Amino acid sequence: QDAAAGKTKAAVCSACHGAEGISVLPDYPNLAGQKQKYLETSIKAYRDGHRKHAVMSPMAAGLSDTDILDLAAYFSALPAQSPAK
Amino acid sequence: QDAAAGKTKAAVCSACHGAEGISVLPDYPNLAGQKQKYLETSIKAYRDGHRKHAVMSPMAAGLSDTDILDLAAYFSALPAQSPAK
16 A cells, blocks of 8 residues: 555545544544554445445545555554544 | 443443554554544444444444433543554
């Protein structure tokens, strides 16, 4: 996997998941610092129809295995953020 | 929601998601610092069958709405952890 390539591919993700993987929407998960393997599994589940979401299913539909590995490497390496409260 | 009650109810979660919400398994997500609303939505999706997982579906099956709110409050308030690498 290639986190640098993942960063480029992640541009479209930032609208919901934030520029640095910290979600800007309460109903959308933070991705920064998440387990790499879990991210990979989740995106594949959306792509392959095992998990469904109005936004994520079409987003994931066109991704290759390499795309998914790159995205998972990128987001998992970003610093996590603790809640402000 | 009641994070203190959530902590008690979260005891069973720790086997996979870690004592402090940092997963001990690569294919399981960290929950610490995750968006509260997303956690609530996710657990309800497991309980209500919109999302399926061999472990999480039965785990969530017996939870009340209050249980889920408490758990989401608890995990979202835990400090997130950035990747060690």
